Amino acid sequence: MAHSRIVVMVPLVAVGALLAGCSSGGGSTSPSRPATAASSSSSAGPSRPAPAPTESNPPGDIPDNQVYVPYAPAQGGFSVKVPEGWSRSKQGAGTVFTDKLNSVTVRTTSAATAPSVRSVTGTVVPQLRTPVTRLTGAKASVVKRHSGDVVRLTYQRDSEKNPVTGKVVRDAVERYAFYRGGHEVDVTLSGPVNADNVDPWRIISDSFTWK
Structure with missing residues (x-):
């Protein structure tokens, strides 16, 4: 009698599970990058020296005890x-008295009519713009002085370069035009714009x- 075979089919059960590639809770930590070194150079240049203190008497101040003598x-x-002790020189048709940064120029000329603001x-x-460097703020007006009404012209200019230091000073200028009988006398007073020479200039022009 023949024996029959019994084949038992056992289903294959998957025992492996698919693993998630990444976990939302942690994950591996990437290696830290080396910190970038900050630039060693500073945007600021070399340290600047502290500014010089403001002088109590700005350059160009004429002393209160200045003596004046007639010219x-x-x-x-x-x-x-004019101030006593100032150096005197000729400059064309004018006579110039100077001391440090200040000057008084006296110039005579003939004129058919009296000067006016106009x-x-x-x-x-x-006429002044050619010989005068950087003339600005020119303003003419009539002012009273002991000799009577006179036309005064005020303006600013650059001084001539100092032959020793090479420095140029910004000057404030007052020009008085006195007139009588065809004769005009121009008295020009100049000094640094930061100088307090109101009283000396008034003494001279008066x-x-x-x-």
Whole structure:
């Protein structure tokens, strides 16, 4: 009698499970990158020296005890006081008195008519722009002085370069045009813009007298 075989089919059960590639809770920590070194160079340049302290008497101040002496040209006609001890020189048709950064220039000329605000503004100022460096703020007005009404022109300019230091100073200028009988005398006062020379300039301009 033949024996029959019994084949038992056993189903294969998957025992492996698919693993999640990444876990939302942790995950591996990536290696830290080396910190980038900060630039060793500073944007600021070399340290600047502290500014010099402000002087109590700015350069160009004329001392309160300055003595003034009369100046009259050889041909006569007028007299004006100038600071005693200042150096005197000729500059074209004018006589110049200087000390440090200040100057007083006295110049005589012939004129058919008396100067006016209009003539000074329209004629004198354009003439000054060529010899005067960086002339700005020109303004003409009539002011009273002991000799009477006079046309005053104020402006600023650059001084000539100092031959020793090479420095240029910004000057404040007052130009007084005195007139009588065809004769004009221009008295020009100049000094640094930061100097307090209001009183000295008033003493000089008030001292002008016709002879």
